[in-house]
Amino acid sequence: MASGVSFAGAELSAGIWWVYQNVVTDDSNDADGEFADPALILYASDDGSHGPWGFSGEMRIGTGSFTDKANNNSGDNFTMHKAWISYQLDENNQIKIGKSQVPFGWKTSNFWPGDMLQGGYGDQMDVGIKLTGKHSGIQYDAAYYTQDDWGKTSTDTVDDNGHWGSSTTYRKGETLVLNADYPFGNGHTIGASFQQGKLEDLTNAAAGGRVPDDGKHRAWDLHYTYSKDNFTFKYRFIDVMRDFTELDACIAATACPNVEVENQRHALHVDYKMNKWLFYLEATGASTDTKGNDSRDVVAVSPGASYNYGPGWFYIEYLSQDGFINRNGDVGEGDFDAIYFSFDFYF
Numbered sequence: 131m132a133s134g135v136s137f138a139g140a141e142l143s144a145g146i147w148w149v150y151q152n153v154v155t156d157d158s159n160d161a162d163g164e165f166a167d168p169a170l171i172l173y174a175s176d177d178g179s180h181g182p183w184g185f186s187g188e189m190r191i192g193t194g195s196f197t198d199k200a201n202n203n204s205g206d207n208f209t210m211h212k213a214w215i216s217y218q219l220d221e222n223n224q225i226k227i228g229k230s231q232v233p234f235g236w237k238t239s240n241f242w243p244g245d246m247l248q249g250g251y252g253d254q255m256d257v258g259i260k261l262t263g264k265h266s267g268i269q270y271d272a273a274y275y276t277q278d279d280w281g282k283t284s285t286d287t288v289d290d291n292g293h294w295g296s297s298t299t300y301r302k303g304e305t306l307v308l309n310a311d312y313p314f315g316n317g318h319t320i321g322a323s324f325q326q327g328k329l330e331d332l333t334n335a336a337a338g339g340r341v342p343d344d345g346k347h348r349a350w351d352l353h354y355t356y357s358k359d360n361f362t363f364k365y366r367f368i369d370v371m372r373d374f375t376e377l378d379a380c381i382a383a384t385a386c387p388n389v390e391v392e393n394q395r396h397a398l399h400v401d402y403k404m405n406k407w408l409f410y411l412e413a414t415g416a417s418t419d420t421k422g423n424d425s426r427d428v429v430a431v432s433p434g435a436s437y438n439y440g441p442g443w444f445y446i447e448y449l450s451q452d453g454f455i456n457r458n459g460d461v462g463e464g465d466f467d468a469i470y471f472s473f474d475f476y477f
């Protein structure tokens with residue numbers, strides 16, 4: 131992101147992005163594709179002049195905001211992707227309050243294909259409090275999130291949408307997250323993450339009814355990264371469990387499954403930087419252990435490249451997958467292939 135305008139105590143900037151996309155598996159597609167989904171992004175952050183205090187915010191406006199107006203707090207194509215206030219406790223520890231990145235493994239690096247089969251555990255942005263620090267070479271996080279977005283019924287996690295219920299079914303809440311990373315050798319890092327919380331039954335929320343939180347969710351993650359010179363390699367394994375069996379109203383409305391959803395995910399990232407170019411490959415796989423789900427193991431692959439032209443980047447990315455992750459966090463089958471050319475600039 132390029133530098134913006136400086137005011138007393140603050141740095142303000144903005145950006146614009148859009149995409150040309152051609153969905154190969156869309157039978158109605160005439161093979162010409164379309165330019166679509168522009169967004170205006172507004173950024174604000176502190177300039178370091180407030181002592182131990184800091185802040186950061188990002189608002190997105192437009193159909194390319196990676197938000198879901200049916201399930202976000204605004205009810206439209208704009209959202210607060212993040213908004214937090216920080217306090218530096220000491221040299222090694224910082225606390226953040228607001229909507230911030232959930233410290234759970236690593237997030238994807240591609241632009242338009244997104245989290246693919248990491249769905250629900252990639253680019254998570256939740257509302258709560260987070261402690262980040264380091265001790266004896268170990269980098270750690272401990273966080274508690276009361277909800278996954280602003281408001282009482284929003285399930286919008288912005289970049290990673292559509293994997294945590296909906297405003298009329300369920301959402302996650304009261305989630306504890308722990309993460310630790312240990313750098314060693316020359317460029318190696320190993321880490322582990324864990325999260326556990328409740329699932330809130332939103333089925334009766336629109337009528338002003340009670341919102342019980344008797345469901346449960348749990349996931350753990352093991353990850354490894356290696357970086358040397360212009361090369362980066364990442365791998366992560368995720369084990370997922372969501373227990374819907376106590377969400378009585380959601381089950382009665384056939385909006386939630388009456389089972390424990392269980393599955394495993396694998397994610398791989400490789401990239402190489404060459405001058406202003408970044409070439410990368412991301413691949414994910416998922417397999418289900420959920421009772422009654424007969425979906426086979428599925429995979430998704432996305433090769434891509436980006437070029438830094440100065441005020442922004444050009445991207446070319448391809449996505450091919452034979453399955454998906456649904457709103458209940460489980461595995462489904464379905465072919466999808468698309469090519470994307472994305473553009474952005476910042477000012």
